[in-house]
Amino acid sequence: MDSTNNRAKMDELTRRDWLVRIGKTAAVAGLSGEVSGAGAALSSLVQSAPRADTLPPGLYEPSNDHLTHALGADGLLHPVPLGSETDYRVPLSGPYAPKFFSAEDFKVVGRIVELILGEPTGSSHETRAEGSAPGTSSADVAGCLDFVAANSAGMRESALKLAPDHRNLAVAYFGRERVESLEKTDVPALCGEGLAWLAKRAQEKYGREFLALQESLEVELLREIGDEPGARAAPEAGRRFFRWLKSQAINGFYRSPKGLKELDYKGNSFYAESPGCSGHEHSGE
Amino acid sequence: MQTSIPELRVFDALIVGSGASGGWVAKELTERGMSVLMLEAGPPRLPTRDFTEHVWPYQLKFRGFGDTKALLESQPVQRLCYACDEYSHQFFVNDHENPYTYPPDKPFMWIRGRQVGGKTFCWARESYRYSDNEFKAASRDGYAEDWPFSYQDLEPYYDKVESFIGVSGAAEGLPQMPDGKFLPPMRLSCGALVAKQVIENKFGPACAGKLRVTPDRVANLTVPHNGRPACHYCDQCQRGCYTASYFNSPAVTLPAAWRTGRLTLVSDAVASHVVINAQGKAEGVYYVDRATHAHREARARIVVLAASALESTRILLNSKSSRFPNGIGNSSGAVGHYLMDHFTLEGAGGVMPALKSAVRQPTGNPCGFLVPKVVNTAGGPQNKNFLRGYRFDGDASQSLYAHAFGIPGFGSEFRRKVREEIPTYFGLMAQGECLPRFDNYVELDPVKKDAWGIPALHIHASYGENERRMAEAMRADVAAILEAMKLENPEMPRANLSLFGKNIHECGTARMGRDPKKSVLNAFNQLHDVKNIFVTDGACFVTQGCYEPTLTIMAISARAAEYIADEYKRGNL
Numbered sequence: 001m002d003s004t005n006n007r008a009k010m011d012e013l014t015r016r017d018w019l020v021r022i023g024k025t026a027a028v029a030g031l032s033g034e035v036s037g038a039g040a041a042l043s044s045l046v047q048s049a050p051r052a053d054t055l056p057p058g059l060y061e062p063s064n065d066h067l068t069h070a071l072g073a074d075g076l077l078h079p080v081p082l083g084s085e086t087d088y089r090v091p092l093s094g095p096y097a098p099k100f101f102s103a104e105d106f107k108v109v110g111r112i113v114e115l116i117l118g119e120p121t122g123s124s125h126e127t128r129a130e131g132s133a134p135g136t137s138s139a140d141v142a143g144c145l146d147f148v149a150a151n152s153a154g155m156r157e158s159a160l161k162l163a164p165d166h167r168n169l170a171v172a173y174f175g176r177e178r179v180e181s182l183e184k185t186d187v188p189a190l191c192g193e194g195l196a197w198l199a200k201r202a203q204e205k206y207g208r209e210f211l212a213l214q215e216s217l218e219v220e221l222l223r224e225i226g227d228e229p230g231a232r233a234a235p236e237a238g239r240r241f242f243r244w245l246k247s248q249a250i251n252g253f254y255r256s257p258k259g260l261k262e263l264d265y266k267g268n269s270f271y272a273e274s275p276g277c278s279g280h281e282h283s284g285e
Numbered sequence: 286m287q288t289s290i291p292e293l294r295v296f297d298a299l300i301v302g303s304g305a306s307g308g309w310v311a312k313e314l315t316e317r318g319m320s321v322l323m324l325e326a327g328p329p330r331l332p333t334r335d336f337t338e339h340v341w342p343y344q345l346k347f348r349g350f351g352d353t354k355a356l357l358e359s360q361p362v363q364r365l366c367y368a369c370d371e372y373s374h375q376f377f378v379n380d381h382e383n384p385y386t387y388p389p390d391k392p393f394m395w396i397r398g399r400q401v402g403g404k405t406f407c408w409a410r411e412s413y414r415y416s417d418n419e420f421k422a423a424s425r426d427g428y429a430e431d432w433p434f435s436y437q438d439l440e441p442y443y444d445k446v447e448s449f450i451g452v453s454g455a456a457e458g459l460p461q462m463p464d465g466k467f468l469p470p471m472r473l474s475c476g477a478l479v480a481k482q483v484i485e486n487k488f489g490p491a492c493a494g495k496l497r498v499t500p501d502r503v504a505n506l507t508v509p510h511n512g513r514p515a516c517h518y519c520d521q522c523q524r525g526c527y528t529a530s531y532f533n534s535p536a537v538t539l540p541a542a543w544r545t546g547r548l549t550l551v552s553d554a555v556a557s558h559v560v561i562n563a564q565g566k567a568e569g570v571y572y573v574d575r576a577t578h579a580h581r582e583a584r585a586r587i588v589v590l591a592a593s594a595l596e597s598t599r600i601l602l603n604s605k606s607s608r609f610p611n612g613i614g615n616s617s618g619a620v621g622h623y624l625m626d627h628f629t630l631e632g633a634g635g636v637m638p639a640l641k642s643a644v645r646q647p648t649g650n651p652c653g654f655l656v657p658k659v660v661n662t663a664g665g666p667q668n669k670n671f672l673r674g675y676r677f678d679g680d681a682s683q684s685l686y687a688h689a690f691g692i693p694g695f696g697s698e699f700r701r702k703v704r705e706e707i708p709t710y711f712g713l714m715a716q717g718e719c720l721p722r723f724d725n726y727v728e729l730d731p732v733k734k735d736a737w738g739i740p741a742l743h744i745h746a747s748y749g750e751n752e753r754r755m756a757e758a759m760r761a762d763v764a765a766i767l768e769a770m771k772l773e774n775p776e777m778p779r780a781n782l783s784l785f786g787k788n789i790h791e792c793g794t795a796r797m798g799r800d801p802k803k804s805v806l807n808a809f810n811q812l813h814d815v816k817n818i819f820v821t822d823g824a825c826f827v828t829q830g831c832y833e834p835t836l837t838i839m840a841i842s843a844r845a846a847e848y849i850a851d852e853y854k855r856g857n858l
Binding site for chain 1: 303365387394471694704
């Protein structure tokens with residue numbers, strides 16, 4: 001019992017604190033793109049590290065504060081330093097400008113993402129991705145989709161240019177199917193054909209553009225290409241498009257701050273002791 | 286950091302490589318008063334720049350999925366390693382700068398880390414002692430050779446290494462896998478605890494009570510240890526560890542060596558070959574500056590190769606002279622031969638129905654559980670269909686969101702299910718011993734060279750009949766365990782054995798032995814042919830058992846270093 005209480009306390013003291021801070025960080029970094037403050041905190045951390053000057057580059061002293069290395073003096077998460085090999089930060093500043101989809105298509109994609117994620121939309125038309133404030137999940141997720149689509153052609157090109165021995169190795173490791181999927185999946189075509197089907201279907205079924213439909217009709221249309229049992233047999237172009245959108249929406253959303261919070265994810269955290277089973281949690285089930 | 290070394294300075298010892306093995310040799314030699322020069326092929330890593338622990342996926346451009354284009358272009362081999370991703374790719378080599386070749390029908394996956402610390406930044410940290418089940422396996426079943434020492438000889442060095450680096454684990458008192466100097470074990474997850482009950486109750490008695498489920502023995506600190514804080518269970522070990530709560534050489538062994546004032550560390554120094562004098566002894570190492578490609582030579586009275594099994598062997602093979610036309614230390618013809626890497630059966634598992642829950646559990650243990658080998662151990666059940674044996678690794682954890690892909694539909698109801706119907710997934714992997722075979726070998730590629738003009742390796746490696754037969758038994762055991770676990774939608778292991786090299790436990794190619802005609806090194810890692818050259822990494826392994834090699838590499842390195850220091854004092858080197 002003791003250890004259970006202990007852990008509950010740990011959970012209360014560090015995890016909540018950590019997540020609250022991270023929540024703030026995401027908001028700040030996402031909106032301002034400002035890193036100089038945290039960068040300054042980073043260099044001061046190096047200078048203040050005890051005895052660090054006695055070790056040459058490449059050797060290091062353990063930080064004795066579990067949180068210090070993750071959070072700067074301002075309590076914000078250290079960003080990955082600019083220009084380093086690990087500089088893969090999201091360069092977000094303001095609303096996402098689509099790189100792949102046209103403005104009109106991005107609205108459609110944004111709307112479908114809203115429907116997939118079941119975002120409360122009120123009267124649907126006015127709160128499309130374009131009008132959503134950055135930071136709301138579906139707008140962010142639509143940005144993720146666009147980013148993936150924008151990078152897909154280059155990725156495919158690189159996959160097709162793999163040297164034969166490297167390709168052999170990939171086949172031996174992943175299996176032929178996965179390697180060929182990377183080489184063959186044509187995301188621009190998949191999206192183009194999917195959007196074309198959707199536009200055509202909206203016209204032939206309701207005589208209107210997709211974005212002009214009532215929510216119930218949008219949902220009805222999406223169900224035609226959806227993955228629920230008993231879905232209407234729609235052409236592969238539509239169903240493939242839905243599968244792609246849904247899997248990308250899942251990846252985009254559940255890796256976002258809001259998605260992780262919704263999952264109540266309790267990892268990547270700070271625990272005072274091994275967060276295993278206390279032997280009580282599941283005994284009553 | 287390219288420190289210039291005075292051209293004429295002759296060090297007591299020169300170590301090539303700064304990882305698990307080199308770190309131990311450096312610490313032990315410097316603490317015994319010797320001056321040591323360490324050459325490391327890669328750059329230094331700076332925690333503030335290169336560690337990505339606690340970075341969240343949404344902070345990365347590719348949300349943690351990686352810049353696939355960049356990986357395909359720069360790291361087409363390394364990217365196959367699970368840890369070479371958007372967070373940690375910096376710890377792995379560029380494959381174009383570091384090529385190797387293999388016959389088309391023998392794919393070999395060579396995962397390499399070149400930096401101060403080598404692969405110790407992203408190793409999986411499992412740390413098991415070998416026993417005479419491994420060291421004396423040949424005496425029991427007649428295949429291949431015994432190691433030139435016994436468990437008793439190595440035991441004090443296991444003690445020493447574990448006590449210094451910190452290994453958490455549970456003492457089990459099993460005769461076939463010795464306990465060590467453990468820090469407290471981590472706790473098993475709920476699902477792993479259920480698995481422990483099922484496996485031990487159902488299968489333990491058939492194995493004379495030896496089938497045991499124990500938390501992985503890992504080089505992670507569960508309590509503060511030697512000035513390093515305890516693990517905080519973020520479970521991001523392969524991204525670096527600012528608190529150094531798991532063992533890596535840059536925060537543990539190398540600082541100890543540095544503080545003696547006797548270590549000179551030169552990074553970005555790509556070793557090419559050992560320089561041999563007219564008397565046939567080593568007098569230094571020839572290397573190329575990684576950045577400028579300038580050619581340099583460093584001098585020492587003793588040369589220790591600790592560059593990883595295949596890299597050290599490559600240096601031996603490339604150290605050709607009229608006296609040693611096939612590379613140095615190769616009068617036996619064994620250099621490059623008897624390459625091993627564990628094979629695994631992967632992909633088995635399923636959902637544990639009783640643990641479906643709407644409540645999220647804390648998570649972050651950087652380990653799962655181990656079922657130590659029982660088959661073909663002394664006093665254990667014997668299976669005559671194959672030699673040697675295997676163990677299992679497993680864990681059970683809640684799905685973060687992978688289950689979302691299997692939930693049909695969309696909208697708020699879909700999202701509610703993702704949130705509230707959290708499955709616990711149980712996974713089980715079997716890892717088996719690879720027999721040492723002469724025809725699993727490496728040689729210098731006659732054409733291909735790396736970015737510094739050093740011949741690349743041509744690697745011939747494949748699993749044989751014994752591994753395939755063992756895999757059948759592994760598969761049957763996995764099936765029985767999955768059935769006993771009463772999983773939902775159980776999946777059997779994938780049909781293929783893992784790719785050779787995939788487990789990054791490559792060992793052998795400069796094996797130890799008592800007979801200079803059959804082996805490269807003596808019992809203290811000294812070349813039979815040249816007494817002032819030592820190879821202390823996994824190249825020295827005679828057999829591999831089914832356990833991770835790093836702890837044994839460190840114990841052997843500490844033992845060899847003690848021998849080197851003693852012999853040096855006596856003037857024998």
